[in-house]
Amino acid sequence: MTDPISKEQSEYLNQIQRKKYWIRVAQVLLLLLLLFAWETAVSKDILNGFIFSSPTRIIRCFYSMALDHSIFLHIGVTLAETLVSFVLITIFSVLIATVLWWFPTAAKIIDPYLVVLNSLPKSALAPILIVWLGNNMKTIIITAISIAVFGSILNLYSGFLNVDRERLTLIRTLGGSKKDCLTLAVIPSCIPLLLSIMNVNIGLSLVGVIIGEFLAARSGLGYLIIYGSQVFSWERRQIEPHILPLSAAFL
Known part of the structure; x- marks a missing residue:
């Protein structure tokens, strides 16, 4: 009571x-x-109303796109690509960080390459990915993955290394294996870090998808931004910056 x-x-x-x-x-x-x-x-x-548009014009444009359901198609495509990218980033980050923790020698060999890959300007890779993979959704998803996956691996692996050594020693003293250390100490201790990384990655995934849609899409919010700029439809062009924060909040 x-x-x-x-x-x-x-x-x-x-x-x-x-x-x-x-x-x-x-x-x-x-x-x-x-x-x-x-x-x-x-x-x-x-x-200048032509350049800056206005709230009422943007609302009217959104309403007209909502009537023919085209805006919902573009939102759905972007959200689907973002969710797929986010899930794959999370899976790859956990798996690769676990492998690096399990094999310390391999981690020392691979670590410099991860740092270099993380420092590359990912937006510059998008045109190369189009040549390699074609103008399709796969290119957009891989572009989004490349934005966040390397930093996520490095951060999560660093968290694995910073787990309390006394807990690991206690498990080993009680006869536990390396697998027990991983499942009983390392992963549980890093769950808050993983959740924090996932919270950042959902936004980075959305950014990566938009970058990919700028170059390799026929639908999606990124495509609408480029299309609106090309036809000087500033109302259509400015709908997306208002929708993107709502999409990120939904995710």
Whole structure:
């Protein structure tokens, strides 16, 4: 049975809730103020409406694309590619980091190459991948994987190495094998690190997919951005930057 909350504690908790509420209200009001200022600046010709568009034009464009369901097709394609990339990045990171931890000599040999691959400008690799793999979804997914997988492997492997040595020694002293050290100490200790890496990778996967869609797609939000720029449809062009944060939040 839990102890009853005192009047002071209840008042303190209410203050925290009220503070959170007013922070949310302030955030919404700030967004509405910015949108109003943007719309007013365009309507008063302070900003060029052709270049900057306006919130009402963007909403009308989104509504027209929603009526023919084309926007949902592009969102679905991008989200599907992002999820596939994210899952593959996570699997490859865990497997390769585990192999490197299991074989320390191989890790010392491979580590410099991982560092070099992680430092490469991945956006520059996309045109090469198109030549190698063709203009298809596979190229987009591999581009997204290349954005995050090498850094994820290095970070996770570093976390494996930093596991408490005393825990590993205790397992060995009690007759445990290297497999026991991995399953009972290393992996459980690195779950918070893995979750943190996954939290970063979902955003990087989305960025990688958009980069790939810039160059090798006939559908998706990245394709819409390029198409909108080519036909000078700035309303269509500016829908995607507003959808992308919502997509990332959904993921």
